Amino acid sequence: MGMRSTEDDGVLGLLLRDLRRQRSLSKQVLAERAGFSLNHLRRIEASEQTPDAETVLHIAQALGLPPAHRQQLVDRATAAGRLRWYDSVPPLPDDARPVLEKVLTGHEPYPAMVTDSCWNIVALNHTMETLMSEVAGHLLAPANFLRIILHPDGLAPHLTNLAQVRYHVMRMLRRWSAITGDERLRELEVSIADLPSGRDAEFSGSADAEFDGSGEADRLLLPIELYREGHLLTFFHIVTSFGERPGTLFSDIPSGPLGGIALESFLPANTETRFLLGSPAPVSPDTGSTSGATQPPPPGHQQHDNERKTS
Template sequence: MTTLAVEKGVGAKLRHWRETRRLSQLELALRADSSARHISFIETGRSRPSADMVLRLAEHLQVPVRERNDLLLAAGYAPRYAETPLDDPAMGALRAGIDQLLQGYEPYPALVVDGTYHVVAANRGIQMLLGGVAEHLLAAPNAMRLALHPEGLAPRIRNLPAWRGHLLHQMERQIALDRSPALRALYDEVAAYPRPAGPADEAGSAQEPGAEDPVAYFALPLRIEHDGQVLSFVSSISTFNTPMDVTVAELAIETFLPADRATVDHLRGLPAH
């Protein structure tokens, strides 16, 4: 077997994930009920792992579901995880559950994104915040573009430097794990956006939040202007446990919890639509 073949094989890919997780061959072997010698033979291409072994190692290495299919293919096996479009009839119950969750969270904002931050569902709380956003950003909405584009929400985010840094760091962590070219391209695009003139550039507006808002001491808030009122939210991201489908594995539900009483009062005072 040539060096090039080994580098493209399952062994090299598993070694990459093991090194990414900062595990020794012995540590991985103990977790996977194997031996360091066997792990070494797999990584160097001297031994072909069974499909079950590939999946067992992937589980202990916390490999994303999409990449687990890639490992199986590299080892000569068929993929185990389907990638079902969200609009497929088989996804009907999932979509209904997501819609119910988002509606139940109103009037507070909540949305669902896929692995490259395209918005696949959003509630009226999100739609309320998007007033005034450029039409070209709403045509195929992407959460990162909506937040950071100068014609998106960025001019109204009062702590834009801190929030921008948080979002870019979030993407950097994901890129380090997923190695997605599409995600890397999105990162390069949004990181290059110019900072818009607006509230975030006003004197004192970029200071670290927290002085007037106790929850901000332990969670960075999103501070955004709406109808002359500065709203403050802390966000939480949820994913599905043990997904068996690539599409489901890459979905993330982000909810925005009001970080102060003024935000609660403002949202509850808005007319229902």
Template sequence: MTNDRPVGELLREWRHRGRLSQLDLAIHAEVSARHISFVETGRTIPSSAMVLHLAERLGVPLRERNRLLVAAGHAPVFRDRPLDDPDLARARETVQQVLLGHEPYPALAVDRRWNLLLANSSVEVFLHGADPALLRPPINMMRLGLHPDGLAPRLRNVEQVRGYLLPRLAHQAARSGDPQLHSLYEELAAFGPEPEPRPPDPTEIALRIRLAHRGTELCLVNTVTTFGAAFDITLDEIAIEAYFPADVETRRFFRTRQNAG
């Protein structure tokens, strides 16, 4: 891992993303505002414990905490391994059990860039009819959902879905500083009218999707779960998307599909 920016500059950037003043951060971290100032200007090099303490208060993702540690001259402490790593076999099995346990309704796991990691068989309703180019691994579920050659033509409420997903993707890109997420947002925003820029509404806890599938209109509600207590970068970045039937017809469709299988 390499880094050419000082830790103080990176911490200041994260503080700005959280819209905190130095005093705000000092109060949250229970240190002096003078110390925060000295860290940000490079007059003080924080210990590894202080880097992690400030990163926790700023809500910095584990991957970026490693970057902060390296910038301060310390060794990274969070491991970064693919989900198929033997050491993560138990975690992978747990994720698979969650997805299988949600059947007959769709459930899938994605990484921080919305690339598909695991899915149950019911996710086929989202993949059906998509351009094969969009189905080449790694399948990006955000792209698949909003691309005109993907799911978008079958969405009966595509503008509502775009209005829900794009602001969240923009917020995620801005919060993480990930250039690939910025690029993904620009690509998908170009496919239609850009929604009004606004932060995600915390009261919008679920996305309702109306989807045409094999002559039936399905109505699904989407929820997202993350592993809040993870201490591994891979697990920290996994999100599980679970879909629930929002009406009797949709519930009947998936139950019938299950019985037929």
């Protein structure tokens, strides 16, 4: 479905494909030699997934390339694999970035990001960056994930269950704002509530009755249904804290060097989403949305969102 890293622009995958063809190897043979699934190799060669340095090394060895040529490809993969980092408050410790980078790249091909105590994005892995590729530029400085997911210039037009996601986001934000007394969270709550897709009136009445009665287990595994490129991707959103959260500059809750920093993972909720993201592993039992195949777009979804102006 075209999940391409913007930093390598697909060139590395094409190089590996040409090297394989020069040696008259089939994809199946090369995949077996490198120890990968055939689907994984296909996605790399089709520039739908940018391989990391270790993956490139395995492929280069399976191709029988000389050491100097292998290193050139590995260096290229290392450069392409650098993640996009944003400023965080407070700044990350010097030794934290390499650790977080390993965690984010280890989640590939599933989306993942690191956020601070106000849900400002600290870093994205490549799959997450691709899913956010059509987010308007004015939402990226600063890049606040809660604002992005609910904003009409962000991910909101792509969500098929926007009302449900919106309700739970606001419920969570209000709860943490009340617990911490953090003025930044209150300001964020007000700014989101003023969005066309996030007015307080939309969280009352039938919305409360529909979503608040779903049960604690359902709230823990809230599906995020994202319609992209003719496919419905369904994720479970899991948050892992590295320190106390919320641990903010303006609260009395103690925090360590990574206080407030969290890993936010988006795990596939069904087999189709796993397949579309390049993982052959089955899901059992199959939960969430029933299909990741081509689906009708959500109401108001624009087929040509790439025409949206960014700043």
